[in-house]
Amino acid sequence: MTSEMTARMLRLLSLLQTRREWSGADLADRLSVTVRTVRRDIDRLRELGYPVDSARGHAGGYRLAPGTDLPPLLLDDDEAVAIAVALRTAAGGLTGIEETALRALAKLEQVLPRRLRGQVTALQTALSGITWETRGPRADPALLATLAVACRDHEILTLDYTTRVGTTTRRRVEPHHLVASGDLWYLLAHDTDKDDWRIFRLDRISHPTPTGRRVPPRELPGTDPAAFVANRLSAAPTRYRAIATVQAPADHVRARTRGLATRIQPLDETTCRVDASADHLPHIAQILIGLEADYALDADPDVLNHLRNTAHRTLRATG
Incomplete structure (x- = not known):
């Protein structure tokens, strides 16, 4: 040859x-x-x-086609470096993937050219991460892979989805994009029965079934997937309401919090409004602590009681 x-x-x-x-x-x-x-x-x-x-x-x-063995993958330099760094920092928000990521990393680094090993090492030494014990739901890697393939191939899926109130229904969707926010993953898809865009939390999805039918990709209205999901999440109903008027510029607050996106609205050059509403009281407390500024709070009684009890425990612990 x-x-x-x-x-x-x-x-x-x-x-x-x-x-x-x-x-x-x-x-x-x-x-x-x-x-x-x-x-x-x-x-x-x-x-x-x-x-x-x-x-x-x-x-x-x-x-x-799928075979009995995985064929060799051909990667350019940028792809190889990106995969190596991703494997080294793998597993935030995913269940049971840490050991698998390390095995894959060992195989990749064994064949990396010397010039690329230097890039990977430089990137890794310049990045630091803190591993926290995850309290919230974690995404199943197998489910994530199934949905990613459906997004790539524009293939219609049927799936069972459990709502926040506990009811489960069968849905038929055109997957568009996967979006990560903190420890949660979301599927952005067009619901064919409701003829509208919907956001599905991955920890509430079960029994995804590819239909074998591929369709032309739909154009997402007006914005990119992450911004679309952020806007929808900020407008979605929550169990507990908490609105803070913060004595700090919106950019200052945005730089010290994550995942709030459009929930931070500037009022003037020195103050902003933060929608800290959520389904879980500890999550609201975490958002408010992260503001690092004085604020006035308009919130449900359950939120105020939770914050008072938390504050009293803290005071007792500090004598």
């Missing part, structure tokens, strides 16, 4: 790994060869043991 052919086949394999399905014409265009050459290269990949499926017809679609 000539060096030119080898390079072309490696490029072909890399393309097959980036998308679920390619037409012969698209591959030929990307590789600057004829469709006939693509067919020959596909046959050579099959001879080497790569499970490449093809669809009959004029378009001649190809895809890298």
Whole structure:
């Protein structure tokens, strides 16, 4: 096999790994060869043991099918560095993935070129992380993977979803994006029955079932996925209401809190309003403590009682 052919086949394999399905014409265009050459290269990949499926017809679609073993992944320098750093810092908000991430990292670093090892080490030494015991719900990696594939392939899913009041219904959705906020993960999807965009917490999703039907991607109205989810979450009803008028600029508060997004509204150059409403009283207390500024609070009686009791315990503990 000539060096030119080898390079072309490696490029072909890399393309097959980036998308679920390619037409012969698209591959030929990307590789600057004829469709006939693509067919020959596909046959050579099959001879080497790569499970490449093809669809009959004029378009001649190809895809890298699941096999008995995971085929080698081809990564460029930036992808390799990103994966290595992500594996080293893995597992925030995910259950049971720490040991698996370390095994994968060991395999990757064993074959990293020396020039990339230096980049990974530099990035890692420049970053620090604090691991807290997670009290809230954690996402299932298998569920996360299923939803990620559905988002990538624009494939309709059916799933069971349990609402905040405990009722469970079967939903049919077009997955669009996964969004992480703190320790929680959300699926942004278009609900086909309600004909509207919906946000689903991953810890409340069960029995996701791919339908095999792929649809053209819908255009999200007006903004990017993270901002869309933040806006919807800030407008969603919560169990406890807590609104703080803070004696600090909005930018100052935003820099010292996370996950509040549009829930911080400037009133003037020196004050802002923060919507700290939530379903859990300790979460509200955590938000208010993180403000690091004086504030006036308009809140439900249950919120005020919880804050008073917390303050009294703190005072007793400090004598």
